[in-house]
């Protein structure tokens with residue numbers, strides 16, 4: 565048996581050993597995937613719920629490794645733990661800013677890039693972003709950095725001061741900051757006022773309940789309404805995530821949420837496939 569934390573004991577079963585072997589193999593393969601030949605960046609539209617026009621796209625990484633396609637939930641946590649998220653994130657940032665240049669020039673469509681707290685904390689972070697913008701010719705206004713609320717709030721005092729300072733410096737370049745998966749983490753609504761953010765992405769857990777009957781749905785709808793109203797008061801733009809159904813789109817829109825994202829409007833697709841969707845309503 566192996567001690568895990570103070571109060572629990574994990575029995576080291578064959579299943580766990582296999583998991584461990586899988587993990588180290590995945591890690592070795594991921595090291596090989598960098599600096600990036602096997603990493604593919606897909607893009608998913610973010611739309612104006614009223615006009616259904618694509619306002620921006622979110623960059624989502626996939627890994628086409630030696631054993632096929634791997635989705636981010638299966639390697640991003642490992643990359644975060646091991647620090648590989650730094651070169652990985654930099655690769656996605658460079659790819660996404662390069663891909664987005666023609667979309668911005670032709671349609672004013674911005675690109676969202678997910679960044680981990682570990683990247684944002686680094687002293688080089690502001691320069692890395694500035695450099696990606698300079699080398700692709702993309703203006704700061706065309707870039708949105710997405711960071712989870714857990715990442716923004718869970719770090720220590722000194723670290724969160726560094727994160728805040730770096731985000732503030734980037735906002736000085738016109739870059740916008742989105743708080744991701746809002747509502748799932750610490751979610752004190754009062755934090756919204758203090759954080760250096762422009763956009764709030766409301767987690768799919770709220771969207772999915774928006775159009776359903778029942779008490780649980782009613783509670784989530786009430787919280788979603790409070791978030792949307794607070795965003796409006798604080799001049800933050802709210803985006804409802806993971807909208808799959810027309811009824812969900814209408815429900816979150818009726819709460820006053822201006823923007824949405826989800827399979828209803830478009831799945832994440834390669835750069836070549838996103839271009840034709842720009843400049844016209846996503847569900848046309």
Ligand code: C2E
Nearest residue numbers: 624625635636637640656678679680806807808826827832
């Ligand atoms: P996220 O940032 O919250 O991204 C949204 C996820 O929801 C994406 O999963 C997207 O494909 C999925 N999604 C979008 N619309 C719908 C919908 O209507 N229904 C459902 N069920 N799902 C929907 P994906 O691409 O598998 O990415 C998972 C997570 O991996 C992301 O969650 C993000 O946290 C992380 N991730 C992805 N790319 C990167 C990256 O380049 N850097 C970092 N640090 N994290 C990334």
Ligand code: CA
Nearest residue numbers: 622678710744
């Ligand atoms: Ca995101």
Ligand code: CA
Nearest residue numbers: 744745765805
């Ligand atoms: Ca999200």
Ligand code: CA
Nearest residue numbers: 712744745767
């Ligand atoms: Ca998420």
